Structure formats: structure tokens, C-alpha cells
Amino acid sequence: MKTFPKNFLWGSATSAPQSEGHSLQNGKSETTWDYWFKTNPEKFHENQGPENTTNIYEMYKEDCKRMKEIGLNSFRTSISWARLLPDGRHVNQEAVAFYRDYFKHILEEGVQPIINLFHFDMPMWLMEKGGWETRESVDAFAFYAKTAFELFGDLIKNWTTFNEPIVHIECGYLNGAHYPAIHDFKKAIQVGYHTLMAHAYAVKAFREIMPNESIGIILNITPAYARSDQAADQSAKENADLLTMKSFLDPAVKGFIPDPLIQLIQAHDLTPETIGSDKEIIKENTVDFIGLNYYQPLRVQAPENPRFPAQDPEDLFAPYDWPEKRINPYRGWEIYPEAIYDVAMMMKNEYNNFPWYVSENGMGVAEEERFVNEEGMIQDDYRIDFMKEHLDYLYQGIQEGSNCFGYHTWTFIDCWSWLNGYRNRYGFYRLESDKDFTRSLKKSGLWYKEVAQNNGY
Numbered sequence: 001m002k003t004f005p006k007n008f009l010w011g012s013a014t015s016a017p018q019s020e021g022h023s024l025q026n027g028k029s030e031t032t033w034d035y036w037f038k039t040n041p042e043k044f045h046e047n048q049g050p051e052n053t054t055n056i057y058e059m060y061k062e063d064c065k066r067m068k069e070i071g072l073n074s075f076r077t078s079i080s081w082a083r084l085l086p087d088g089r090h091v092n093q094e095a096v097a098f099y100r101d102y103f104k105h106i107l108e109e110g111v112q113p114i115i116n117l118f119h120f121d122m123p124m125w126l127m128e129k130g131g132w133e134t135r136e137s138v139d140a141f142a143f144y145a146k147t148a149f150e151l152f153g154d155l156i157k158n159w160t161t162f163n164e165p166i167v168h169i170e171c172g173y174l175n176g177a178h179y180p181a182i183h184d185f186k187k188a189i190q191v192g193y194h195t196l197m198a199h200a201y202a203v204k205a206f207r208e209i210m211p212n213e214s215i216g217i218i219l220n221i222t223p224a225y226a227r228s229d230q231a232a233d234q235s236a237k238e239n240a241d242l243l244t245m246k247s248f249l250d251p252a253v254k255g256f257i258p259d260p261l262i263q264l265i266q267a268h269d270l271t272p273e274t275i276g277s278d279k280e281i282i283k284e285n286t287v288d289f290i291g292l293n294y295y296q297p298l299r300v301q302a303p304e305n306p307r308f309p310a311q312d313p314e315d316l317f318a319p320y321d322w323p324e325k326r327i328n329p330y331r332g333w334e335i336y337p338e339a340i341y342d343v344a345m346m347m348k349n350e351y352n353n354f355p356w357y358v359s360e361n362g363m364g365v366a367e368e369e370r371f372v373n374e375e376g377m378i379q380d381d382y383r384i385d386f387m388k389e390h391l392d393y394l395y396q397g398i399q400e401g402s403n404c405f406g407y408h409t410w411t412f413i414d415c416w417s418w419l420n421g422y423r424n425r426y427g428f429y430r431l432e433s434d435k436d437f438t439r440s441l442k443k444s445g446l447w448y449k450e451v452a453q454n455n456g457y
């Protein structure tokens, strides 16, 4: 029996845009996702857009019961900025009523909510002004954060500012998967910098309003493994770690942007515009905990013909195709559970054993209806195996002293996934999106319930 620490969080995560539905109703204004779907629906898998998603907006009362039914003791979702503040200034009272009732129901089921503020859902009114490219976004986000803390702080004790900030930077400004889908390394760095400042100012507002509660940030961690021990490959690994991980982890936990990252950016003429007091704000507003979303590692090698100055991160670290990799064929992501142990040790040894939790981990599989048994239940043993393998390595890290306080899966009920629509499913509950949003429990939900109840397996 592998028993996890006392009060360990067993839960799941989702996000407002992927689960609420009612995306253009009840006073919510457009986000970049609504806009992009309206202008370019062909980009979205089978034309599946953000309007309906999982329909938690109507079904949250039953869904909160479902959380308890499978033993979750905690749950993360996000607030939609464009729903709460449709024009960025004025509160939508219908949104307040919805979120307050939703949160109360979560709490009534004995589930601890962790509420996040931004999950890739930039309001369109702000994007029209340049989104994270403009300094105005920092103030706008700080105002939104303050408003949310004031409106829901009596109910919610654990908050996070951003989910995977690297993703909206990379996908929006380098690889085309998020709006505005441009390719501009310098803008990407500026967007990243403003996101970091927006985070720091949100933490500042939090300390003023809720000095005794806790706040963190959720980062996607793709630990870099180099092709070889040779200096050039190792230097590619260092670059990858600096840009994809330490860029947010270090300022959030240690209160400063690492010098080698500043030097790297300077050397390639990518330095963003800053304000004199920023350094101080970052230093004074570190977090209480970190959430790490882990899906896959990053295999890197030295780039063959890098451009100088770099036009793309691939000029600093090139992808390496590891011949021994194991792949989830549906999502195309490498499966490498060992990395969870490495991350646990990194948090222990390089971040002074800072408190952290696995805030997302899971396996997306297409056409799961293939695995329905006679009773109508999806037999997702592959998902159980995937989680168990990851938990084995997490357990080992905890045994060796890493300060990890929870494990959240992605996700609770199958949900909409950006350009991939409903193709890959991750949930403990299956969603029949074309049949009135019916939810049905999968085998993995029963398994997780046992794990949560026994605090181990």
C-alpha cells in the first residue's frame, strides 16, 4: 500500500472556457476564442466552438454532487474574466450570482475549491488594444483580480493567478495555435513579461485584501532532457529550462528573473520594455504554493544551424526525437512518468522544498466509446494505468522528502479543448455533447474514488 501524506489533495481541474458553456450568454462578452471561432471556424476540430462546452453553467448543482460521488476532496476551475467584467470595468451581477452559488455548492459537498483567474481566455475588448502586448493589460488584470478577491474572498481561500502562462505566449505568438496566431519572438517575450507583471500585481492585490489566505500560480512543466552530455546539447537544455520553466517559476517562488535568462534575452535583442519599479514588485510578491501541470517531457538537442539573433526558440534549443520514446498516439505526447520524480526532486533541491502540487496530469484518448462495456461504462484501464504510473513516481519523490501536497487530474468531466474540440477525452465522466450533455461515469472514476478514500493505493 502506498499511503500519501495526511490531507493530501485528490482532485481534478478544469477551466471556465472549457466547461461553463453559455459563452455568449448571461452577460459575458467575447473572448479571443469566441471571436476566432466566429471568424475562422474551420480551424476548430469538426467546427466545435467554445459556445456550449460542458454546460456547467446550467448543471453545476448536479456536477458538484458528482465530485463527491467520486471522492474528490478538491477541485480547480477558473473564473471567466469576460463574464465577470464584460467591459473590464463594470461587474456583471449575473456572473456574481452564478459563481457564488457554484462555489457554495462545491463547498457544501466538502470539496476544497482552488480558483484560478486566467486560463487562456483573453477578453476581446482587451485583445483589440493589443492584449498582453500592452502595458495596459497589467493594470486591467490587477483590477480584475482585485474585483474577484473582493467578491469571492469570503468563500474561496486558495487562489491561483494564471494557468500555464507559457502556453498563451507560445501558442499566440510563436506557433499559431491561439489567437492572434502570429510569429514574433520579440513580441512573445513582451507578452510573457506583461503576464509576469500582471501575476505579480494580482498577488500584491491579494496580500492587501486577503493577507491570511494563500495564492499560487499554475505552470506547465516540461522538464528538458538533452540528447547527450556534450556541451552544446547541455546548453540547449539550459536554454529550454530558462525559457519554458524558470521564466515564471523563479520569479514566482524566488522573487527574481534569473540572470542567465536576462542575459540570453539581451544577447538576442529580445529585451522587453519594463518599468523601474517592476523588479521590486516581483521581489515583494512571491507566491505561497506552486501548481505544476505535467503531461510530457521536452527532449532537446543543440540546434544545427541556429540564426543569430534567434528568431524562434528553436534557434536556442531544437527538438530531439528520442528513439526510445513511448507515445500517446491520440495526443501525440510522450508518456514519461519518471519525470514526475525528477520534478519532485527539483522542487526539493533547487527551490528549497517549496510547497507544490501536481495541478494537472492525464491522458487524452479519442473515440472512447469503443471501450464501453455491456453496462454502458467506458473501461478506460489505459487511463488508470497512466495515472498509477505517474503516482508511483510522485510517491517516490514524496518518500524522499519532496513537499508535494496533492494530485489533480485533467479532468473531471470530458471537456472542450481549444482547437481540438471534443476529439481527445480526459474525464472521469464521459460527456455526450450531442445528447443533452449527459454525463456517465467511467471506470477510472471508480478507481480514483478508491484511491482518494484510502489516501493511496
Ligand code: BGP
Binding pocket: 015, 018, 163, 164, 167, 220, 293, 331, 360, 364, 410, 416, 417, 418, 420, 424
Ligand atoms: C493543459 C491545459 C488544459 C487542457 C490540457 C489538455 O495544457 O491547461 O486547458 O486543455 O492541457 O490538453 P489538450 O486539451 O490540448 O489535449
